[in-house]
Amino acid sequence: MTAAQRTKREQVRLRAAELFAQGYTDAQVAKELRVTRMSANRWHRAWATGGGKAPASKGPASVSWLSEAQFARLEVALNRGPAAHGWLDQRWTLARVKTVIGRMFHLSYSLAGVWKLLRRHGWSCQVPVRRAIERDAQAITVWKEQVWPAVGKPRRTWVAGSASKTNAAVR
Numbered sequence: 001m002t003a004a005q006r007t008k009r010e011q012v013r014l015r016a017a018e019l020f021a022q023g024y025t026d027a028q029v030a031k032e033l034r035v036t037r038m039s040a041n042r043w044h045r046a047w048a049t050g051g052g053k054a055p056a057s058k059g060p061a062s063v064s065w066l067s068e069a070q071f072a073r074l075e076v077a078l079n080r081g082p083a084a085h086g087w088l089d090q091r092w093t094l095a096r097v098k099t100v101i102g103r104m105f106h107l108s109y110s111l112a113g114v115w116k117l118l119r120r121h122g123w124s125c126q127v128p129v130r131r132a133i134e135r136d137a138q139a140i141t142v143w144k145e146q147v148w149p150a151v152g153k154p155r156r157t158w159v160a161g162s163a164s165k166t167n168a169a170v171r
Helices: 003-021 026-033 037-050 068-079 094-105 111-120 137-151 165-170
Strands: none
16 A cells, blocks of 8 residues: 555544544444445444544554565566566566565565565556467458358347247147
């Protein structure tokens, strides 16, 4: 989560404390702030025991082992591509990113930790489109433009209220 997102979330929690002080219920706060009732209930309990600042965030659940400067270096290395690091194909996997982190910074992340680190910095999962090697784009275009229109509309296979074998057997 970025600093701006954390600040926005913090403002929502402090607004919830204000609403609790005005007598709002958990359900009303959840509806007003567009959060789950479970979150509103948790904030209400914190507010009831600790006051107005109690619902404030306690900080991130986990802290990255890489500093921002180190991640910037890692990002430059990742942008060079897998081939620059000795892999033949052009796909980054979590295991490969983990290996690059280990080589560059002598740190051992878990695969889940690598995924969390990348997501935290705006990276996403992208699966390459699989296409047949024999794919002929020109033949596909010709088929779509010439052959398919010539086939015509597909015939109707079912019509509501039509006679069927089961109806004939009942008579």
